[in-house]
Amino acid sequence: MGWGKIRRGLRRARLNWTNDDRTVAVGVCAAQLPAAWLLSLFNGSAEDDYGVGTGGPALGLACVLLFAPLVLPVLGLVQTVAQIAPAALPAHLSARRFRGPGWAWHLLYVVLFGASWALLPVILWGWSFTATALVLAGLGVLPVLGVAYARRRARATGRRWGALGVWWRGGLGCFGLCGLALIGGPLVTATGLIKEYEPPKLSAAQLAGVWRGDNGAALKLLPGGRAHLTDLPAEPEFGADSAEDFEVCDGMGTWWLDLEGRDDRWAGEGPETRDGVVVRLDDGCAEQTYWTIGGTEREPELFVLFGDPDAGDLRILKRE
Template sequence: MMQMTGQATARSPLGQGVNGACHRDIWAGRTILVSTAALVAEMAIGGVALILIGLSQDPESEFTGLGLVFTTVVILPMLAIVSVILGLLATLILVLPIVWLARRAKGRWGWTQKGAVWGVPLVAPIVSAALLLVGSVLYTMASGAVGSPTVHAWWWLALTAFSVPSALFAWLAASRTEPGSGLRLALRVFASGAAGAVGLALWGGLAYATGLVKLYEPPHLSRADVVGIWQDGRGGTLELAADGGATAHRLSDTGHGHCEGTGKWSLESSGTRSQDLELAGACGTTWSIGGTSERPTLYYYVGDPDEGHRYTLLRGSER
């Protein structure tokens, strides 16, 4: 009799209601708040990391002091708003489905609460792959193009790595029921992420200031390094001869047309390390030298340099 009573209790509407409430808690406001805070913190840390890495790479645009002030005053607040919106969207279509599926697996396989946490990183690749598949289909329908398998693989890995930390925090938030716990956890997560971003920025600045990591410097080329055929990858070429002669074929110009003909070239220093290639005659313009010593480039900016639109040439053997 006692055994039958226990079975009845386990299957009673009250037991089912508790289980149902547990599942509904995943979509509660506190879970959404904590997940969004975690995603914003991840984006802040990732953004600082990308900036620090970019300082050692060939920049895509010239960054002036005025541009830095503009970015700090205008762009950063806009990025903060955008990151919150993106975090909320990612929470709804990526993070919460991961937590929900992990919770379902817990009930299906009878995992303990502690063991079920490991279900989050197990199901994250599945949900990320499903979301990527939907996105790929929509992209193909809109553009008619199909992304390469390598690009899809990198996106899948990025979505999986991006979603796991926030999904674990969302799981933790869904497990708490005391009033105000979600807000407190969200603030702690965001504060930890902000502290991590600031700490990373300080350590990165110290590494560059002490010379442990070198800031990007354009290569310094000799005349012999410049001689050869440079290509834009779209049929345009610039042949630079050792005697200073230049022959252009179907090079793009600033008017989005093409130019070709002959002229003269010369190397000019434009700073302590920077060099320019002056092209006179047909297609005459000033080309900046960038890239690396192993893979130099010739380029000039199209339009506003702060927008970063370059027209770039690579040596023919490097295309």
């Protein structure tokens, strides 16, 4: 194939993906995001939230309803420009070269583009590549099918949807998808496909060892109930004149395992009265601190939230 044929093929491919197609893709991308957000909330029940509050579901829903008309079109445009539209070019060329329905090739390249973009959060924030790629691939399915349906309808009727027609249909589709998410989310949770998070159950012997956090914080739990603290945040003394929600302490102290807040020496303020470790220094630096047990059996954690549960300072210790 000569360069002239390649250029003509690229030109035809670009013309094949029209502004009407982009409008439909943006509308479908935006319409599916609220339902995807709802599903993420149900999926979050399988993870430890560390007792951090978000203002409650009512506040979250109110924020979505308030800002969705402004944010969703922008997010839909971003996904279309980054994933849906670029995949249309190689899809058209592959359909002409190897035959087959164009929408099927479009789906294939949308998945590949999604996998490519999944590398970015993996590198920047250490996300799971498989999970991120699957999410991006899933978010690309409906826009591709929506464009294919709009094209087929235009060929059958001789009329294309305008921007207004796309967006009011997208609004109806958004409500429908949210309804399915509200039904499907509790269903998969009830059937056990998504299991609610359960913190690990650790004995005192399993807790013994060195636990490290940020900024050099370290907690060494010795067998027999002794503890050594290094730059460890702790609950400030009652009435302490400090602008911080915690104090940083060093030295020796004691620790004990508190099962679901049943120990009489502690009121049990861990999230949902979960098992925790109570630590107190010998020299009186700060009050005793309740470190809640979290993480998993293979990778346990100790954490405490200082200050306001909705906007507090979360500190996490991981086993060395």
